[in-house]
Amino acid sequence: MKGRWIGSPGLATVFVVTLGLGGCGWASLPSGATSQAELMHRDWTVFTIAGLCVFAIVGGLIVGSPFVWRRRGEALPPQFRRNVPIEIITTVIPLIMIALLFVLTYRVESVVERLSPSPSTIVDVVGFRWSWRFQYSGTSVQVIGTPKQPPEMVIPLGRTTRINLESADVNHAFWVPGFLFKRDAIPGVHNSFDWHPDHLGVFVGRCAEFCGLEHAFMTFAVRVVPPDEFERWLRQHETRPTAYRQGPR
Amino acid sequence: MSGVSTRDLPVPALARTGLLSWIATTDHKRIGIMYMVTAFAFFFVAGIMAMLIRAQLAQPNQSIVTSHTYSQLFTLHGTAMIFFFVVPFAFGLANFLVPLQIGAPDMAFPRLNAFTYWIFLLGALTVMSGAATNGGAAASGWFAYVPLSGIKISSGLGQDFWILGILMASISSILTSINLITTVFIYRAPGMTMWRIPIFTWEMVATALLVLMAFPALTADLGMLLIDRRFGGHFFDPAAGGSAVLYQHLFWFFGHPEVYIMILPYFGVVTEIVSTFSRKPVFGYVGMVLAAFAIAGLSMGVWAHHMFTTGAVSDPFFSAVSFLIAVPTGIKFFNWIGTMWRGSISLTTPMLFAVGFLLNFLNGGITGVMVASPPIDFHAEDSYFLVSHFHYVIGGGSLFAIFAALFFWFPKIFGVKLNEYWGKVCFAFEFIGFNLTFFPMYFLGVMGMPRRVYTYPNLPGWGSLNALATLGAAIMAVGVIIFVVNVIVSAIRRAPVPDDPWGGFTLEWATTSPPPAHNFDRLPPIRSERPVFDLRQSDLGSQRKR
Numbered sequence: 049m050k051g052r053w054i055g056s057p058g059l060a061t062v063f064v065v066t067l068g069l070g071g072c073g074w075a076s077l078p079s080g081a082t083s084q085a086e087l088m089h090r091d092w093t094v095f096t097i098a099g100l101c102v103f104a105i106v107g108g109l110i111v112g113s114p115f116v117w118r119r120r121g122e123a124l125p126p127q128f129r130r131n132v133p134i135e136i137i138t139t140v141i142p143l144i145m146i147a148l149l150f151v152l153t154y155r156v157e158s159v160v161e162r163l164s165p166s167p168s169t170i171v172d173v174v175g176f177r178w179s180w181r182f183q184y185s186g187t188s189v190q191v192i193g194t195p196k197q198p199p200e201m202v203i204p205l206g207r208t209t210r211i212n213l214e215s216a217d218v219n220h221a222f223w224v225p226g227f228l229f230k231r232d233a234i235p236g237v238h239n240s241f242d243w244h245p246d247h248l249g250v251f252v253g254r255c256a257e258f259c260g261l262e263h264a265f266m267t268f269a270v271r272v273v274p275p276d277e278f279e280r281w282l283r284q285h286e287t288r289p290t291a292y293r294q295g296p297r
Numbered sequence: 298m299s300g301v302s303t304r305d306l307p308v309p310a311l312a313r314t315g316l317l318s319w320i321a322t323t324d325h326k327r328i329g330i331m332y333m334v335t336a337f338a339f340f341f342v343a344g345i346m347a348m349l350i351r352a353q354l355a356q357p358n359q360s361i362v363t364s365h366t367y368s369q370l371f372t373l374h375g376t377a378m379i380f381f382f383v384v385p386f387a388f389g390l391a392n393f394l395v396p397l398q399i400g401a402p403d404m405a406f407p408r409l410n411a412f413t414y415w416i417f418l419l420g421a422l423t424v425m426s427g428a429a430t431n432g433g434a435a436a437s438g439w440f441a442y443v444p445l446s447g448i449k450i451s452s453g454l455g456q457d458f459w460i461l462g463i464l465m466a467s468i469s470s471i472l473t474s475i476n477l478i479t480t481v482f483i484y485r486a487p488g489m490t491m492w493r494i495p496i497f498t499w500e501m502v503a504t505a506l507l508v509l510m511a512f513p514a515l516t517a518d519l520g521m522l523l524i525d526r527r528f529g530g531h532f533f534d535p536a537a538g539g540s541a542v543l544y545q546h547l548f549w550f551f552g553h554p555e556v557y558i559m560i561l562p563y564f565g566v567v568t569e570i571v572s573t574f575s576r577k578p579v580f581g582y583v584g585m586v587l588a589a590f591a592i593a594g595l596s597m598g599v600w601a602h603h604m605f606t607t608g609a610v611s612d613p614f615f616s617a618v619s620f621l622i623a624v625p626t627g628i629k630f631f632n633w634i635g636t637m638w639r640g641s642i643s644l645t646t647p648m649l650f651a652v653g654f655l656l657n658f659l660n661g662g663i664t665g666v667m668v669a670s671p672p673i674d675f676h677a678e679d680s681y682f683l684v685s686h687f688h689y690v691i692g693g694g695s696l697f698a699i700f701a702a703l704f705f706w707f708p709k710i711f712g713v714k715l716n717e718y719w720g721k722v723c724f725a726f727e728f729i730g731f732n733l734t735f736f737p738m739y740f741l742g743v744m745g746m747p748r749r750v751y752t753y754p755n756l757p758g759w760g761s762l763n764a765l766a767t768l769g770a771a772i773m774a775v776g777v778i779i780f781v782v783n784v785i786v787s788a789i790r791r792a793p794v795p796d797d798p799w800g801g802f803t804l805e806w807a808t809t810s811p812p813p814a815h816n817f818d819r820l821p822p823i824r825s826e827r828p829v830f831d832l833r834q835s836d837l838g839s840q841r842k843r
Binding site: 054055056058059062063065066069072073074076077078087088091092095096099102103106107109110111113114117118119120121123124125126127128129130131134135138139142143145146149150152153154156157160161213217218219221223225226228229230231232234235236237239241252254255256257258259260261262263264 | 364365368437438442444445450535536539540541542575576577578579580581582583584606607608609611613616617620621623624627628630631632633634635637638639640641642643644648649652653655656659660663664666667670671672673675676678679680721722724725728729732736739740743744745747748749750751752753758
């Protein structure tokens with residue numbers, strides 16, 4: 049039959065390639081530079097492995113069936129309509145799987161959402177079209193960015209930083225991919241969350257909620273530094289109320 | 298038969314032939330065809346927009362289109378694909394098929410049926426004509442979040458045109474759903490009990506019920522947005538005591554069921570095709586129906602999973618219910634595999650597209666479970682990971698099922714069979730192109746690329762992954778061109794085609810291709826969910842006796 053090559057071999061190729069690349073997809077995930085992100089990264093890993101297993105088994109059955117049971121003649125195949133034991137098993141197994149995944153979700157989410165009673169640093173973040181303002185609570189230190197000069201937030205390593213998030217105009221989303229975390233900035237809504245960074249470095253942040261023309265350039269940076277360096281930086285900038293700094297896009 | 302047959306009913310002279318006969322028609326088959334052709338036209342328009350989007354993103358720091366043009370492109374691309382292609386195509390197919398599948402002469406309310414088509418067309422053209430206004434078409438995305446879509450930021454008429462057009466399309470969907478439900482409940486042929494109606498018809502009943510529950514939330518939401526914009530309302534204005542989050546709640550109360558409105562009909566399409574080409578009855582018919590209603594019911598309770606990152610809905614309820622949807626969806630997958638199991642499977646073009654649907658939808662379903670988990674969603678939300686996820690569901694899922702449906706029912710609708718070889722070539726282009734376009738987006742998402750950016754910096758891997766995606770989109774476009782050429786060439790050749798070219802099971806295959814205006818000259822006895830299969834077997838039996 050003309051076009052036979054498109055059938056089972058073609059389907060099987062895409063299936064196998066997808067399966068292999070799925071693993072690489074997981075490898076391109078940032079490892080998570082806060083203690084919260086490490087937990088979320090573990091969820092990513094478990095969900096990806098579970099997902100790849102389901103894709104391998106169910107996808108294998110989907111791609112394999114038309115090949116194994118291909119039409120070989122005029123004889124009608126058995127006309128069975130149900131198999132109650134199998135139907136019960138294929139209902140119960142997914143139910144158990146999602147129950148386990150839910151437990152993982154719930155445990156990690158409650159840690160990520162937890163607010164420390166005594167954060168060491170508090171930064172009030174305001175999103176506006178099209179940049180961010182960082183105000184260090186209890187100090188006069190303020191960093192205001194522009195689309196061309198993204199602002200940089202400096203936070204201490206190994207301590208808890210509280211972010212209070214608001215928006216001055218439309219919805220934005222404050223996303224640091226390296227921390228595997230984002231939260232929306234919505235007018236009239238006050239959002240708070242904690243970061244406990246445990247890796248030094250500069251992490252790129254981006255606005256993730258479409259907010260108009262310069263959405264693509266509403267970037268910022270988060271620089272995690274040792275606590276003593278952070279204190280120095282804060283003292284230094286107390287004298288210079290508004291600091292611009294060119295962060296990476 | 299006594300009385301007047303539908304054939305003898307008087308038809309106004311002007312409305313018998315030509316263009317006017319189409320404009321004035323109340324025939325469910327013609328309205329179905331008009332729906333499907335219109336939907337496909339919007340697929341081309343939205344597809345061209347997708348190509349422009351992919352051209353702009355092919356390389357870092359490009360400026361083929363401006364930021365404002367780009368915003369309009371992705372807004373109209375999403376709006377047209379969702380509201381003017383995937384949903385109306387399903388309604389068009391249902392218009393054509395549901396009366397045939399239940400042995401009815403037409404829909405319950407034929408004139409209402411015609412009205413729903415025309416108001417859908419008017420709505421779609423209204424949204425698109427926003428592009429001709431000062432300031433251009435709507436540019437705040439297909440979910441038009443406030444305050445961005447408010448009058449202060451989006452002051453142009455394009456946004457109002459968008460609201461009015463979507464309101465018309467949603468009223469069309471609501472009325473069509475009333476029509477479909479009434480038709481299935483009241484107009485079934487003798488012997489066609491509810492537990493004998495084909496799975497496609499069942500899925501349409503579930504879809505229509507979902508439309509009735511979900512779309513009123515959208516009409517209310519957009520009505521309030523219009524009042525805020527033009528009549529001094531403050532529903533969504535926090536400065537005046539309103540709430541911007543309320544808009545999101547109402548939108549997703551519609552928006553998540555909408556995802557299932559876009560997929561349930563195509564579950565039906567794929568079920569019919571897998572059963573026919575495995576030459577077996579649907580495995581777990583009752584489970585299939587109950588799963589559809591379980592999905593529809595659960596989908597009403599998961600809207601807030603689109604809002605995990607708002608911080609307004611950290612209740613784990615929404616995550617748990619979202620996970621639960623995986624169970625009835627899993628039942629469907631195992632039933633499709635059970636239908637193929639020990640079957641006699643022919644990989645025809647419709648079957649290839651159906652298997653492609655299963656594989657792509659499985660992919661999108663798995664990542665759907667991932668993003669239903671808030672700790673994962675906190676990273677994935679509004680990134681290209683999410684863009685990839687929902688395209689695997691709606692593009693790899695619904696779109697592939699639409700191609701499957703077109704190849705499968707084309708002979709019934711037009712009396713013309715599409716070329717099988719070029720159909721398979723079209724499948725190869727679509728399947729490879731689709732996966733090449735959207736799989737790299739999972740990578741881009743986890744690497745940190747947000748959605749709806751009109752350009753991006755030259756970071757390691759970003760340029761090449763985006764270039765791959767653009768290449769894939771071009772391959773898909775070639776596949777669509779092959780499909781169009783296939784339709785044109787097959788229509789010109791008009792090779793003779795039997796009434797039932799595939800060995801179908803359900804009632805639409807018992808009539809001629811294309812069916813007469815009154816649908817059936819006579820109906821076979823209906824004693825199972827596969828009356829045409831039963832008829833064929835009894836014919837074979839009586840031949841053997843002779």
